[in-house]
Amino acid sequence: MLVIDPSRIARVKGFLDELQYDVIHRALRPHYHVLPWPDFDDFAEAIECLPAPLRAAFDLLLLGKSFARKRAETLLDPLFIEDLLALNVLEEPTPAVIRTAGVSLLSFQGRYVFVSILPTYPTCRDTSIPVYLGPDSYTLAHNLPHGRPRDTVLDLGTGSGLQAILLAQASRKVVATDLHEDAVATARFNVALNGLQDTILVTAGDLYAPVEGERFDLIVSDAPYVPVPNSVPYPMYAAGGEDGMLVLGPLLDGVAAHLTPDGEAVLYAAGMGDQQRPFLTARLRALAERDNLTIDLVELFRIAIDNDLLNHTASLALAQPGETGTSPEWGALFERQGARVIYKVLIRIRHGAPLLRYIATGTGHLRATIEAADAE
Ligand SMILES: C[S@@+](CC[C@H](N)C(=O)[O-])C[C@H]1O[C@@H](n2cnc3c(N)ncnc32)[C@H](O)[C@@H]1O
Incomplete structure (x- = not known):
């Protein structure tokens, strides 16, 4: 379950704003205003042109891919990773490997929402969708x-x-x-x-x-x-x-x-x-x-x-x-x-x-x- 720690959450929001997560998400998605979810493979291809930190953020947080913790800390800020782990957004299923705890970060009109990963994504592990967005x-x-x-x-x-x-x-x-x-x-x-x-x-x-x-x-x-x-x-x-x-x-x-x-x-x-x-x-x-x-x-x-x-x-x-x-x-x-x-x-x-x-x-x-x- 996600942890409410206001100061860590505020810092995470700061990182996301700095990365321009929503601005870039919107720019890359032809159906951003209508469909919450991009096609997994199309989006993975679309983010290839992005600078490495942004690509890592989308791979990790939207597509739900696993990362070696060290690599994620190099591409993103180590404090960002530490905050996400402390908030239970990320988990460490095996030592030194991180992934989201079944959630995906979507953005809509400047707002951020964590929701259950889409069941058709290869990274989804729970198809009961406890937190729905469609x-x-x-x-x-x-x-x-x-x-x-x-x-x-x-x-x-x-x-x-x-x-x-x-x-x-x-x-x-x-x-x-x-x-x-x-x-x-x-x-x-x-x-x-x-x-x-x-x-x-x-x-x-x-x-x-x-x-x-x-x-x-x-x-x-x-x-x-x-x-x-x-x-x-x-x-x-x-x-x-x-x-x-x-x-x-x-x-x-x-x-x-x-x-x-x-x-x-x-x-x-x-x-x-x-x-x-x-x-x-x-x-x-x-x-x-x-x-x-x-x-x-x-x-x-x-x-x-x-x-x-x-x-x-x-x-x-x-x-x-x-x-x-x-x-x-x-x-x-x-x-x-x-x-x-x-x-x-x-x-x-x-x-x-x-x-x-x-x-x-x-x-x-x-x-x-x-x-x-x-x-x-
Ligand atoms: C289709 S989802 C819509 C979620 C959200 N309103 C949206 O627009 O994305 C329906 C939501 O209703 C909740 N729900 C189902 N039965 C409920 C009940 N008896 N009382 C309150 N919430 C319920 C579910 O857990 C789910 O989050």
């Missing part, structure tokens, strides 16, 4: 309502803490919660790494349990929503139970009780549906009626069920090498649920006249899509 995280990040300062913010299922970190700039207080103890520890570390301890409080617990009785001007979440057969073990970051609503259901149920009168919730989700619409529409309509909520459900894109099955087959093969063939469990689950399509969606919820508006023409940007629908 393309959906970035979709949510781009759709955070940055324009308006918020007094209080709740980031439910914070993972690495990225959304909380991005929102901290325009908020007085941000509470970030997660159920996974590694995510909580890592989010706390990332908050300190970005110098935001005075604004962000990271707490452990199930959904709203750590903030019972509190209300927020903004609630954001990218909670687990993947429909998973009961017979298949699946990592916590994504497992949504057979209907995908295991976490998303109680999260939606608790929104009204945790939003201030003028508050707003912005959620990223996915769900099964038929050819016409996500099954989520019925649930959201009932929620709007029950809790007097105005809800916009914006479709980002849809995936045909056969393609989604292939994705599950690929992720199972990663978790259990040697497993091949399409996943019969997921095929049966989709059949049982009558699903034909998986929808990726953004949801905006406010107190107001009970209304569910389903906007099937999402442009990828929540606010612009809603404004266009308002103008019609």
